[in-house]
């Protein structure tokens with residue numbers, strides 16, 4: 001099983017959003033499970049690794065192994081760990097569908113297997129969940145979080161935002177990914193073999209509303225629409241044109257300028273217990 005193309009790629013505008021992420025703002029579902037500071041954690045699809053490094057810092061006697069297929073982001077993640085002075089972490093190029101190739105990953109090898117905003121980018125999220133379950137030790141947990149684009153919301157109303165959302169969701173679906181997967185992570189966990197009674201579900205949101213938050217969130221989407229791999233995917237898909245993307249970028253800039261602007265990203269979360 002190979003990975004499909006990663007829709008956003010790793011342009012600076014994409015990494016900027018990933019690099020803002022911490023355990024506190026992106027893994028609220030995981031925090032109650034981090035009391036034991038000797039845990040062994042696997043972070044799948046770690047991107048630039050800010051969450052992974054934050055996790056490692058919270059478990060000083062434990063360790064984190066973080067993998068991503070992109071050599072480019074793994075280099076950035078290693079640099080980030082170095083800058084933060086966090087040493088109980090190892091970043092390796094690796095693919096969840098070929099984990100056997102990564103030294104140190106073995107079946108039942110981890111107390112926590114974690115993936116944040118990764119399953120939405122996979123063409124076969126069920127197989128990925130099954131692989132992650134295999135890697136979780138008996139008594140350990142699998143923790144997954146993904147947003148649901150169909151549940152995103154904004155204020156004030158703006159037709160251009162619907163155009164952005166419709167285009168994004170269509171392009172993701174055209175490469176056989178599910179941009180709305182956040183609402184069915186529990187169902188995938190059930191298909192992967194977890195009984196319903198062993199799965200906790202929750203939802204948490206990111207909101208962007210202050211001038212700084214709007215500048216950051218709207219600015220990065222304006223840039224993503226015109227500069228990242230996402231632009232290339234839109235054009236390849238035939239679902240949108242360069243002019244559409246320019247118009248969408250203008251809409252984002254317009255929304256950035258709205259003093260009463262407000263954006264909500266709804267994220268579905270699942271903690272599945274791998275019972276002995």
Ligand SMILES: C[S@@+](CC[C@H](N)C(=O)[O-])C[C@H]1O[C@@H](n2cnc3c(N)ncnc32)[C@H](O)[C@@H]1O
Nearest residue numbers: 003018021045046047068069095096116117118
């Ligand atoms: C949206 S980013 C999330 C990064 C990070 N977890 C975070 O939240 O900041 C998704 C990441 O999944 C990675 N990815 C894609 N396919 C993968 C696979 N088959 N195995 C592991 N990671 C994968 C991508 O390279 C990308 O860095």
